[in-house]
Amino acid sequence: MIYITPDIQIQESDISLDFIRASGPGGQHVNKVATAVQLRFDARQSGDLSPAVYYRLKKLAGKRITEEGVLIIQASRFRSQEKNRQDAIERLVALVRQAAEKPKPRKKTRPTRASKERKLAAKLHRSRLKKTRRRVSRRED
Numbered sequence: 001m002i003y004i005t006p007d008i009q010i011q012e013s014d015i016s017l018d019f020i021r022a023s024g025p026g027g028q029h030v031n032k033v034a035t036a037v038q039l040r041f042d043a044r045q046s047g048d049l050s051p052a053v054y055y056r057l058k059k060l061a062g063k064r065i066t067e068e069g070v071l072i073i074q075a076s077r078f079r080s081q082e083k084n085r086q087d088a089i090e091r092l093v094a095l096v097r098q099a100a101e102k103p104k105p106r107k108k109t110r111p112t113r114a115s116k117e118r119k120l121a122a123k124l125h126r127s128r129l130k131k132t133r134r135r136v137s138r139r140e141d
Contacts, residue, residue, distance in 0.1 A: 005100050008096065010046065010092075014042060014048070015092070017039055017088070018040070019037060019038075020036045020037075020038055023076070035079060035081050036074065036075065037075045037081065037085050038072060038074050039074075039089065041071045041073075042069060042071075043057055043070070044068065044070075052102075054069070056099040056100075056103075057096060060099050071092070071095075073091050073095075075087040075088035075091065
């Protein structure tokens with residue numbers, strides 16, 4: 001059982017971990033040992049997530065979540081399987097914890113009188129500045 005918030009816990013049976021070969025430098029070691037971890041979590045089928053949390057998770061995850069609702073996290077930062085496994089689980093917990101937070105509703109605001117006056121004063125200043133750049137006409141009085 002992985003505890004995310006007091007209300008949300010993920011069953012370890014809902015998570016599948018696959019060990020794959022890591023890409024990048026490392027010489028012969030990287031070609032022989034499968035140290036990278038690919039974590040799969042079926043967020044849509046998980047009974048632990050409410051529909052609202054799933055929707056926010058889907059928006060946060062972006063490309064990392066499939067159309068079927070399976071979240072895929074790949075961890076290959078470390079050279080050992082165990083550290084990469086812990087890293088993948090920590091990243092899953094952080095992502096679900098972030099999705100569990102309800103967004104603060106936006107309050108509509110109106111510009112203050114002072115800000116309107118500042119805006120108009122700035123426009124007037126700009127207008128006068130541009131007027132001085134115009135071609136001077138010759139007046140014969």
